[in-house]
Amino acid sequence: MPSVDPVSLTADLIRCPSITPEEGGALVVLQDLLEGAGFACTRVDRGDVSNLFARWGDKGHAKTFGFNGHTDVVPLGDRAAWTMPPFGAEVKDGFMYGRGAVDMKSGVAAFAAAAVDFVRKTPVDGAIVMTVTGDEEGVATDGTIAILDWMETEGERMSACIVGEPTCPDQMGDMIKIGRRGSMTAWITVTGVQGHSAYPHRAVNPVSAIARLMDRLASFELDRGTDHFDASTVAVVNIDTGNTATNVIPAESSGIVNIRFNDQHTGAGISQWLWAEAARIEGEFGVKVLMDIKISGESFLTPPGDLSTMVANAVKAETGRMPEFSTSGGTSDARFIKNHCPVVEVGLVGKSMHQVDERVDVAQIPQLKAIYTRILRDYFA
Numbered sequence: 206m207p208s209v210d211p212v213s214l215t216a217d218l219i220r221c222p223s224i225t226p227e228e229g230g231a232l233v234v235l236q237d238l239l240e241g242a243g244f245a246c247t248r249v250d251r252g253d254v255s256n257l258f259a260r261w262g263d264k265g266h267a268k269t270f271g272f273n274g275h276t277d278v279v280p281l282g283d284r285a286a287w288t289m290p291p292f293g294a295e296v297k298d299g300f301m302y303g304r305g306a307v308d309m310k311s312g313v314a315a316f317a318a319a320a321v322d323f324v325r326k327t328p329v330d331g332a333i334v335m336t337v338t339g340d341e342e343g344v345a346t347d348g349t350i351a352i353l354d355w356m357e358t359e360g361e362r363m364s365a366c367i368v369g370e371p372t373c374p375d376q377m378g379d380m381i382k383i384g385r386r387g388s389m390t391a392w393i394t395v396t397g398v399q400g401h402s403a404y405p406h407r408a409v410n411p412v413s414a415i416a417r418l419m420d421r422l423a424s425f426e427l428d429r430g431t432d433h434f435d436a437s438t439v440a441v442v443n444i445d446t447g448n449t450a451t452n453v454i455p456a457e458s459s460g461i462v463n464i465r466f467n468d469q470h471t472g473a474g475i476s477q478w479l480w481a482e483a484a485r486i487e488g489e490f491g492v493k494v495l496m497d498i499k500i501s502g503e504s505f506l507t508p509p510g511d512l513s514t515m516v517a518n519a520v521k522a523e524t525g526r527m528p529e530f531s532t533s534g535g536t537s538d539a540r541f542i543k544n545h546c547p548v549v550e551v552g553l554v555g556k557s558m559h560q561v562d563e564r565v566d567v568a569q570i571p572q573l574k575a576i577y578t579r580i581l582r583d584y585f586a
Contacts, residue, residue, distance in 0.1 A: 206325060208318070208322050209238070209317070209318035209321050209322055210318070211311070211314045211315045211317075211318040211319075211570045211571055211573070211574045212301070212314075212567055212570050212571065214234075214238070214314035214317065214318055215294070215301065215306070215310055215311045215314040215315075215565070215570055216294035216301065217234050217294075217314075218231050218234060218235075218276060218305065218310035218313065218314055219292060219293075219294040219301070219303035219304070219305055219306055219310055220292055220293070220294050220303075221234065221276070221292070222292050223276050223277050223278055223305070223339060224277070224278055224279070224280055224281075224304075225277035225278065225279065225339065225340060225341075225342040225343040226253050226254050226255075226277060226339055226340050226343050226347075227277070227339070228255035228276075228339050229276075231276035231310070231339070232248070232255050232256075232257045232276060232337060232339065235257060235259075235276070235313070235317060235335075235337060236248075236257055236259070238317060238321065239259045239317065239321065239335065242261070242321040242324060242325060243261055243324065244259040244260060244261045244320075244321075244324075244335070245259065245260050245261070246258070246259045247259075247355075249351055249352050249355045250351075251347040251351035252346075252347040253347070254338070254339050254340040254343075254347035254348055254351065255339040256336070256337070256338045256339060256340070256347075256348060256349075256351055256352050257335070257336070257337045257338075258334070258335070258336055258352055258355065258356070258361070259334065259335040259336075259337075260332055260333070260334045260335075260361065261320070261324045261329075261332060261333045262324075262329060262331055262332030262333060263332055264332070264359075264360065264361060265360055265361070265362060266331050266332040267331075267364065268330065268331035268332070268364055268584075268585070269331060269332040269333070269334055269362055269363050269364050270331065270332075270333050270334070270363070270364065270365055270366075270367075270580075270581060270584050270585070271333075271334040271335070271336065271363030271364075271365065271366035271367070271542075271546070272316040272317075272320065272333075272334070272335045272336070272366065272367050272368075272369060272577070273335075273336045273337070273338075273349060273366055273367070273368045273369070273538055273539075273542055273548075274309055274312055274313040274316065274335075274336075274337050274338075274368065274369045274370075275309060275313070275337065275338045275339065275340070275341030275342065275348065275349075275538065276305070276310060276313060276337060276338075276339055277338070277339040277340060277341060277342050277343065277348075278304045278305035278308070278310075278342060279304070279308075279342050279559050281304055281561075282561055283561060286561045286562075287561055287562055288562055289302035289303070289562060289564075290302070290303070291303055291304045291563075292304065294306075296567060299566060299567055299568065300564040300565065300566055300567065301564060301565050301567050301570075302562060302563070302564045303563065303564075304563055305563070306557075306563050306564050306565040307371050307553060307554075307555055307556075307557055307558040307563055307564070307565050308370070308371055308555065308558035308559060308563070309369055309370055309371060309552065309558075311553055311565045311569075311570050311573070312369030312370065312371065312552045312553060312573065313337060313369060314570065315369065315570055315571075315573040315574040315576075315577055316335070316367065316369050316574075316577045317335065318574050319574045319575075319577035319578040319581060320333050320335065320577075320581065322578065323578055323581045323582070327581075327582070327585070329585050330585065331585055333581070334361070334363050336349060336352045336353075336356075338351075338352060338538065341537075341538050345501075345538070348538065349538040349541045349542065350541050353541060353542070353544075353545055356545075362545075362546070363542075363545060363546045364546055365512050365546055365547050365548075365584070366539075366542050366545070366546055366547070366548045366549075367516070367548070367549060367550070367551060367577070367580065368382075368537055368538060368539045368542065368548060368549075368550040368551075368552075369550075369551070369552045369573075369577075370382070370537050370539075370550050370552050370555075371552045371553045371554065371555030371558055372531075372534075372550050372551055372552045372553075372555070373528075373552070373553060373554040373555065374554070374555070374556075375554065375556075376524075376526065376554065377524050377526075377553065377554055377566075377569050377572060377573075378520045378521070378523070378524030378525070378526035378528055378576075379526055379528055379529060380528050380529045380531050381513070381516055381517060381520065381528045381529075381530060381531070381549055381550060381551040382531055382532065382533075382534070382537075382539070382549065382550035382551075383433070383506060383507045383508075383509060383513050383530045383531070383532065383549055383550075384433060384434070384468075384504070384505050384506035384507055384532040385502065385504065385505060385532055385534070385535075385536055385537060385539060385540055386434060386435075386437070386465045386466060386467055386504050386532060386533075386536075387464075387465065387466045387467075387470065387471075387472060387500070387501075387502055387503045387504035387505075388463070388464070388465055388466075388500075388501040388502050388535065388536045389463075389464050389466070389472050389475060389476075389498060389499060389500040389501060390461060390462070390463050390464070390498070390499050390501070391461070391462050391464070391479055391496050391497070391498045391499075392459070392460075392461055392496065392497040392498075393415065393418070393459060393460045393461070393462070393483070393494065393495070393496050394457060394458075394459045394494070394495045394496075395411040395414050395415040395418070395457065395458050395459070395460075395486070395492050395493070395494050396411060396456060396457050396492060396493045396494075396495070397409035397410055397411035397414065397454070397455075397456060397457070397458075397490070397491070397492045397493075398456065399453065399454060399455060399456035400453075400454045401452060401453065401454070402451070402452045402453060402454050403452065405454060408454040409490065409491050409492055410454050410490075411446075411455065411456065411457055411458040411490075411492050412446055412448075412454070412455065412458045413490065414458075414486050414489075414490035414492045414494075415444060415458045415459070415460050415486075416444070417486060417489075417490070418460075418482060418483065418486045418494070419441045419444060419460055419462065421482055421485075421486075422439050422441070422462055422479070422482060423439050423440070423441050423462070425439065425482075427439065427466065427469075427470065427475075428467065428469045428470070430467065431467050431468055431469060433468070433506055433530070433532050434467030434468055434469075434504070434506075434532050435467070435532075435533065436467070437464065437465060437466040437467050437469070437470060438464070438465050439462055439463075439464050440462065440463050440464075440465075441460065441461075441462050442461050442462065442463050443459075443460055443461040444458070444459075444460040445458070445459050445460065446458045446459075466504055467504050467532075468504045468505070468506055470504065471503060471504075472500035472503055473500075476498050476500075479496060479498065480496065483496060501536055502536045502540035502541075503540065505539075505540060505543040506532065507543065507547050507548055507549055509530060510547075512547045512549055513530060513549050515580060515583050515584065516528075516549050516551050516580060517530070518583070519576050519579040519580045519583060520551060520576055522579055523572060523575045523576045523579060524572065524576075528551075537550060551576065552573065553565060553566075553569050553570075553573055554566065554569065
């Protein structure tokens with residue numbers, strides 16, 4: 206039986222218009238491939254989200270290697286700005302174009318192709334699991350979390366897992382992720398007393414209060430970084446009053462801060478700090494501060510060890526580069542998997558992800574398949 210071509214599979218997946226949370230046919234393509242290779246597949250849909258669980262080998266085997274990825278993609282943005290069809294998977298000058306080409310249909314295609322060829326050619330004492338969601342780019346409450354909930358109920362386990370997100374900033378093989386910063390957002394509303402701007406003593410100005418609050422939050426040094434993480438950051442991303450009058454002090458002003466934090470903190474601990482700063486502003490300005498805080502994910506680290514070393518050695522063997530161990534970037538579904546088993550992320554160069562004319566270097570796709578194949582071989586050796 207011929208090997209699975211990860212480039213053709215990437216093209217098949219790109220042609221599925223799976224803008225989150227639409228499935229778009231991508232999971233159907235994968236399920237057909239995997240079932241044809243002897244994987245037991247189960248759709249683990251929840252709410253409006255489509256998810257796929259696939260296992261080759263015995264359920265509950267102590268040595269079960271997992272892959273995780275997503276087939277949903279972000280919206281196109283300005284459709285007129287695309288110079289290539291966003292779901293066409295057309296190749297030009299060595300690049301395949303399309304939404305999801307980098308993030309992360311090529312990664313899914315590479316690990317699916319590697320797993321299928323591996324079980325066809327290699328006797329495996331263990332099991333291989335694939336968890337693929339249609340809800341990573343969205344709110345992510347019914348995606349990988351739903352699959353892990355189902356696995357817990359069904360007694361399915363992974364002993365180690367690779368997430369196939371794009372991890373390399375510049376060159377293939379230059380970085381893998383062994384953790385991620387935590388992420389949280391606070392929506393802040395400050396209420397004062399409306400009044401005439403010529404008589405500010407008769408009003409309570411929420412704009413002054415929120416400006417001071419935002420400055421304090423953004424200026425505060427949460428930490429100076431750790432052995433594996435950069436310093437935590439607080440970014441003010443919005444301040445708004447909706448006030449167009451020049452002679453009115455408004456009654457209300459709002460703002461948003463986004464915080465990325467390292468393993469010195471928890472979301473709960475930072476939330477306490479936010480509320481303490483809000484209370485301080487209330488006392489100084491005589492305003493009322495309300496906040497809605499959402500913790501998207503806690504910081505986590507897979508300490509350098511057997512899994513990260515095996516992955517790094519596989520990357521070096523296939524690319525000639527020893528990858529940097531990093532915790533940079535945004536969040537990924539590894540933040541959910543880390544509660545289930547050790548997890549490392551390794552994938553392609555991600556320069557064009559989420560951009561107009563998103564594209565993947567075609568030569569990198571079989572190279573990534575080779576990395577995943579080597580990881581499987583070394584894990585089950």
